[in-house]
Amino acid sequence: MTTYSKMHTFKPAPDRQFVILSAGNLATTQEVMNHIQRDLDYPNGNANLANVRYLFEAAEYVGRISLEVQQEHGAALSSSGVSGEITLLIGGQIQGQPHGLMMIYPQGNYITASEETPYLQIGESKYGKPALDRIAKPSLTLAEGAQLALVSLDATC
CATH class of the missing domain: 3.60.20.10 (Aminohydrolase, N-terminal nucleophile (Ntn) domain)
Structure with a gap:
C-alpha cells in the first residue's frame, strides 16, 4: 500500500x-x-x-x-x-x-x-462537521482546538 x-x-x-x-x-x-x-x-x-x-x-x-x-x-x-x-x-x-x-x-x-466559521473543511465532512459547528469558536485554546479536530476526525472515520 x-x-x-x-x-x-x-x-x-x-x-x-x-x-x-x-x-x-x-x-x-x-x-x-x-x-x-x-x-x-x-x-x-x-x-x-x-x-x-x-x-x-x-x-x-x-x-x-x-x-x-x-x-x-x-x-x-x-x-x-x-x-x-x-x-x-x-x-x-x-x-x-x-x-x-x-x-x-x-x-x-x-x-x-x-x-x-473559524474553520474550513475539505474532503468527507458529513460526519465530523456537526461537532465543529457546535463547538468551534475563535476563543478555543490550541489544546482545545486539537482535541476538537481529533473528535471531528474520529467521527468521520
Whole structure:
C-alpha cells in the first residue's frame, strides 16, 4: 500500500510560511504542487508564493494554477468517468500581516475563515462537521482546538 501526504508546506522566503491541504484527485494535486514548486525554483517575474504581498493573493495564485491544471485534463478525465477536481485549504502568514486560512474551490475561487466559521473543511465532512459547528469558536485554546479536530476526525472515520 502506498500513501501520499495531503499536506504540503512551503517556506519560500524567511518572511512567509504556507501550508496547503488537499482533497480530491491525486494526479491533479501532484501537478498543482509541482507547478508551485517550479515557479519558486525558476521565477519568471510572475506571481509565486515568494512574491505575493497578501495571503489572498497566494490563494488567487494557487486557485489559478489548480483551475488551469483541471481544465488541461478535464475532457480526457470526464470521458473516462473520472473527476479531476481538487479542493484546497491554504493557510499561512506573511510577516507583518495576520495569519489566515482560505478554502480554494475546484473553480479557482476561494473563501476565508471568519469569526462565525473559524474553520474550513475539505474532503468527507458529513460526519465530523456537526461537532465543529457546535463547538468551534475563535476563543478555543490550541489544546482545545486539537482535541476538537481529533473528535471531528474520529467521527468521520
